[in-house]
Amino acid sequence: MDLDKFSKISESLRQYRRAELRDFESDIGAKPIEKLYVDALPGNAVLNSVLSSNTTFLLGRKGTGKSTVFAKAQSSLRGKSEIISVYIDVKSLIEVLDSNTSPVVELESMGISIVAYRTHLLRKAMLGRVISELLKEIRANSEKLTLLDRWRGKKKQYDELMHCLSSISERVRSSRLEQHEIPILQRISQQIRVKKQQENSYQKSDSARVGGKASLTQAEMNAELNESSVDFDKTLDDTEIYNEYSDVVLKSFPFGEIIEEIQTLISEAGLLRLVVFFDDFSELNFVDQRLFVDVVLSPLNNSSNETIKLKVAAYPGRVYYGKIDPGKADTISLDFSDLYEASEVQEMERSAASYAERLLVARFDAFEVSMNDYFDFSSEIERIEMMRLIFQASFNVPRIIGHLLHTLYLDRISKSQKITNASIRLASKKYYEGTIEKYFDRMNRYALEPFENKLDRHNQNELLRYLINEAKEVRRKISSGDVGGGYFINIKGTPPTSHFTVIPGLEEVLASLEQNFFVSRYKNMRDKNGNGVIAYALFLGLCESERMVWGYPEGREFRHYFQQRCFEYTRAIHQFLSRNQTIKCNYCGACHPMEIKASLELYKWKCPECAEGICGITNLAEDFKDEVEKLDKEIMLEPVELEIVSILHDESKRMRAGEISALIDKTHQLVGRRTSKLRDMGLIIKEQDHDGHMKSNLTVRCEETYFGEKH
Template sequence: MDNTNIFLNVVDSLSRYRRAEIIDESTSESLIESLYVDPLENDLILKSMMKKNTVLLIGRKGTGKSTIINRFQHEIRKTNDRISLYIDVNALFEQAKKTSFQTNLNSLGLSQRNLERLNLYIAFIEKVITEINAEIKKNIFNNPIINLFSTQGITKNKFDEELENLFKETIKPTFQNITDSQQIASKTKQSSKEDNLVTLDASLELKNPHLKTSIKAGESSEMLKSDEFTSILSRYFNIIKFMNDLKILLSKIPIKDVSICLDDVSEIDKDSLEIFIKFIVAPLNNLSDEYYKFKISLYPGRDYLPGIDRQKVKTFNLDYYELYSLNNSEKVEEQAIAYTERLLEKRFKYYFGEKFNIYSIFHIDKENTPKDLYKLLFQISANVPRILGKILEIALQKTNSLTTKINRKILQESARQHDKNDIEYILKKNESIEYKSYDESFEQFHLAKLLNLIIQKAIENKKHIGKSTSNIFKDFNANTAPSNYLYFPKQLEDIVKTLEFNFYISKFSEQKHRDGDDISVYVLNYGLCIDNNIIFDNGSNRKFRIERIFDFEKLIREWMNGSKKIICENCSAEFNIEEKGILQKYGCLTCKSKLIKIKSVISQIEHKKITESFKIPKNQFDILISLNSKSPQTATLLGSDLDRSYQSISQSTNKNSKLVKHKLIDRTTSKGKTHFRISNSGISFLKTGKI
């Protein structure tokens, strides 16, 4: 195998998404143990996962949450008295949406909206329970280490029979004692408008379709609360009895504990997540005498686990500042670079052999040492393995399949191209994306404006530093002045967290402002900096990055006040967005009403541009962008690139999709596989926004 194909294996192993297994093609064996590199030294995260406790893995997409779960399960399979079950929560939830539950629920007297949600929750929980059944069978019957003939003498057939009966009984709809539910239904009919001030959910919907803006201003609602839904569901599924009966059965093998790995939990909406956690996760976690424990992957800001004592849960935030600042906030960058080096060294030595020399692939000299290389790779990837893999794949193309070595300039240009291909479009093409409501479109428009304001200030900062006579800036001119930093008070972090989630910015440190106040320091995306001729600081001087020129608090607050206003629905009084806290506590300052909503401020020209442009759904737009950067691709490859299942891609490319109806993509079949590529019409749509 030539170096190009070997290098492709390296980057492919880094770019794998979700549960995609890395397999040795010659033996069909998993390579997870050979390639795994723990984000912490001495495999501290894996060791913590192996303990009989619940563990949360929190991080942005591509930070390695699923890889850690995969490695954990690989280790559990080596034991003869422990099993782990993998549940793709979002995939089951999507399946549940397409399921029609047959039980007659009309006798409950619920509103149509509540009936629809209840149907969804019943179908979802049934899917979860069925999946647990399948996972138990897979992990026990396919594990040669586990002895199915225990001292009690249970056989494989007997175990299978008892297991089937247990699960059939659990998912059988045996609704009893509807009195409480009818009382709940009656109570909801008396509900009127919400009395609570709407809050601005900063996790605006961007790359992740379930991280969205929530503007629920005083709308008429009869929706049951989560506790009320849970009460009704408990009459369909006796989770406590199920949990205890399953424990008794598994103990006969004997299995001493069960770890349930929940992936993609953050993808489902908050209401459904709350029901799922309260009805299944919390009871199994809290009431099973440590028999059932969970390993859960979550997105930052979506680690909502009602009913679980977070003090008894081990949490790892995999984004580099949060992960490495716990031990020594002064050495965050040093530890992050060390992880990048360990990660790549292990991959290169496995695929190229132990004698691999980094000089054979990368341009190394006195000015570009291996240490400098790993620091650059950390900076351009924000320490995210998947991003690192994508950028290295682009770099491979730019070297014409390694006919030249990968140098600093190639890596910088690859980071810029990755930003253009995978990040920039999320905001800049907002008017072409079909959201659930125009309110969401307006939110995206305002967020794009905030990003542009940040970029423009960074460009101006570069000029200012270059011309400054200040002693701290004396070594820089207009062409070399770094201006990739921005800082603001910690309480404003929620406002920019969507920019962070989508990798426009990344948290770099927490420091004291010159005035003594606590501030959060962020850095702009490396590729974005290259694209806008912004110099990325290579020195990381603590005093430099808290210079007043990098204070973005005023800019962010002015953006907030210019993009949002609070309106009283009762008297039409208007208030500044910064008065939200007071209004939330006391109501309208004019008439005391709590019928208050947050509204986007948008001009008629901007409104017309957003409302009249041709749009396609976000999940279809993502496919178009992926095909624009790389065509052709199969549904599996698209799913890998977009972190979605094969079924999800197929749904977005069926004959009823706008991609197909408007001929934005072409479909061909080769060797029994369907391949997709962007059409000329699709390219034109991305450029002009028109079809």
């Protein structure tokens, strides 16, 4: 039993950053991706789909392996001299942007607010940086392919084209206000001011309390802070304003020139196409996603005469196609419920467990150790059951499997004890309680972010508690014989209540809980009336924490266990929503019952009270608003800073910026800057280690403030 290799296996699965896994080259050799890649489907079906000549959207939640598929696909394409492939990590480009670097021009006379101006320029800088990075990567890859040798006797000189690409790259990076952008920014600024005036009229007492205490300059500063980028984005909810704004932004970039130069490169060098991998696309907020598609992806995809093909990684339910025809693009989901969909749950679980086993076998083989040395496989049946449990405990997310193995390393392997089913369940419980569950409380208490984010997280937490209580109530009713007639009579012990079904229309309600792995879509099925429903499963660690049984009873008579009516939660969730949401007009402030939602949708959400405003769903949480007001703003950190101190606390060791970045999905440059800031705040100690690397760990003050017993 090699403890060090097992630890490295778990680390290689836990890491967020792109799956090139250079940290492990000394252990498994060069090009680790070639040894570690395991396709989610037999015959490398997912990889082959991504390698097809179509534009492809690869969907999956965090940690499901999208970057790994892209890394393997790009590795395969590097062997084809007729194709150029480039990789763009969208989120990492945005992380290095600084919203305070844009020069402030004379705005008052133009009727443009400072926030509208800065938000716009930051948005342009983000899009410009993506385009610039694309052109830079094209130039770099062209040089690697020695395209100059193919260029003899061509109409356009190779050096001339490379110079042109470089010139365009520099031009799109410069973010400045242009004359044709002023009218739409004036309109957006006016919308923001009107909205603020309406809010102030609803909250006169608050305005009076704030006003009068500040000087004129301070009042102006407060106004700038209140006119947040959230207000800017809300104005873009209006389709007409968004379309005008996106057209204006698109005109800022010379896409005609860009497409022409790329096509020249492809044709003159005798290439087939350019393949561009855009990763972490869904990390953008929804407005930025729309602009990214409309301003960057659509022109590249639709105007290139098939010479450019896009591969885009995104989260399920957060895909905006814009002017890209979904019918002409491939969409592949990495979530197990889509990959292994079958007529029966048991068949789906077998396929999912098979992938979990293939993934682990390949990982252990790459590090030249045997799984049998670490797992307590007393028989083949025990092996099958344990792999099925790995799937159930992780929803087949490689990163969660890595976290489970890390906990198992601490609990079992470090003590030279083999892994058992009971230890896997305990690891799942610890991961839930130590990582997933703390997500709500820690972020709401300490994250410096818009109130809307805290409110959404609060409501998701309330919904989760509601689902857990509903599951416990169903368990009580089954045990007492109040539901199910004689169907449940032969169940031995505590009845499982980990799964529930809802109508497809409630997917959006559960999306945030699913994105953060509290629940997972499990299977599309039919209820007893023949209607289509979706079965969801609570996270195994959550069930272990709440002392609920996960799964379904053994025996053929229970193959349709979750189709029983007591597991249908549609009505219960509607009751929860009716108590926590209302429909409110953004103009007159009138509130309407949720029951008229369908009617309002027909009339494009026009307010039936004033006929002027647009209605929207609003969460009711006055008590929570009071709670947020009482929080200590002085100790709040930006979300990424909170992630950094949380990782340092959880890992309990000194760490390099690269080690931290690998676990929180941020660039090491960003982590380096933020740890320096946290050091200046007295929360982190940064010191050079004996190996020459700068490492960080938490100060006593930081531990006591954010992780002390009282919290």
